[in-house]
Amino acid sequence: MAEERVAQARIDKRSPIPMYYQIMELLRRKIHDGEFAVGAALPPERELAEIFRVSRMTVRQAITALVNEGVLIRRQGVGTFVAPPKIEQVLSKLTSFTEDMQQRGLHPSAKLLHFEHRAAEGEQAALLGVPEGESLLVIERLRLADDLPMAIERTHLLDRLFPHLHREEVEHDSLYALLEKRYAIRIDRATESLEATVADAAEAALLEIGTGNPVLRRTRVTYDEQQQPFELATSVYRADRYKFVIELSRR
Numbered sequence: 237m238a239e240e241r242v243a244q245a246r247i248d249k250r251s252p253i254p255m256y257y258q259i260m261e262l263l264r265r266k267i268h269d270g271e272f273a274v275g276a277a278l279p280p281e282r283e284l285a286e287i288f289r290v291s292r293m294t295v296r297q298a299i300t301a302l303v304n305e306g307v308l309i310r311r312q313g314v315g316t317f318v319a320p321p322k323i324e325q326v327l328s329k330l331t332s333f334t335e336d337m338q339q340r341g342l343h344p345s346a347k348l349l350h351f352e353h354r355a356a357e358g359e360q361a362a363l364l365g366v367p368e369g370e371s372l373l374v375i376e377r378l379r380l381a382d383d384l385p386m387a388i389e390r391t392h393l394l395d396r397l398f399p400h401l402h403r404e405e406v407e408h409d410s411l412y413a414l415l416e417k418r419y420a421i422r423i424d425r426a427t428e429s430l431e432a433t434v435a436d437a438a439e440a441a442l443l444e445i446g447t448g449n450p451v452l453r454r455t456r457v458t459y460d461e462q463q464q465p466f467e468l469a470t471s472v473y474r475a476d477r478y479k480f481v482i483e484l485s486r487r
């Protein structure tokens with residue numbers, strides 16, 4: 237029984253390590269060892285409090301910390317479950333969302349939120365190396381993996397390079413694949429910045445997280461082989477589903 241297995245690992249009330257932290261580490265180990273499988277429900281807080289002989293508040297503190305880390309998922313009124321491992325993405329390859337998900341055996345999809353033409357303003361124009369007022373195609377999509385929301389992507393493309401791009405195409409196809417096939421663009425490199433921020437109400441609703449939950453904001457400027465920037469994209473990723481790995485070398 238789950239309760240017996242949990243009880244086997246006792247916490248040490250005399251230890252200087254806070255009790256909630258000990259419970260966190262115990263639960264983490266059990267998840268890592270597969271004793272609590274992905275998708276499995278944790279025993280209710282009340283039971284865990286009895287098992288560990290601590291207050292429900294201490295148990296809740298441990299669970300909340302693991303929920304914030306993305307190790308557990310809390311479903312209101314249903315319970316707390318073991319989350320699937322975060323998607324690890326190594327930031328050294330220039331890939332598309334579609335490629336990233338397919339590499340992991342996940343099915344990528346998109347929901348089109350906005351598709352409009354807009355004049356480039358200040359920083360956008362500077363990053364894309366065009367004068368202010370240049371026409372941009374702005375495409376905003378909610379990106380999903382196996383039907384679960386992962387990120388919101390807002391892409392600004394130089395309009396003159398990609399005429400006759402239709403809204404239906406970007407909803408159903410990979411944008412990069414489309415640009416490469418139809419417009420014969422050769423995607424060469426990108427510069428990216430990564431920031432930790434919190435989701436505002438609109439982002440939270442789309443990503444199905446709480447307002448104020450942590451998100452990772454990536455901004456990418458993508459260049460073609462002529463070193464012409466053609467895309468400025470901002471993506472907001474769920475921080476509980478993503479982990480970015482950066483490779484460093486000291487050669």
Ligand code: GLP
Nearest residue numbers: 332333334410411412413456469
């Ligand atoms: C990534 C990048 C975006 C890019 C997108 C294209 O997620 N951050 O800058 O626009 O991939 O993805 P896809 O080809 O799947 O539409």
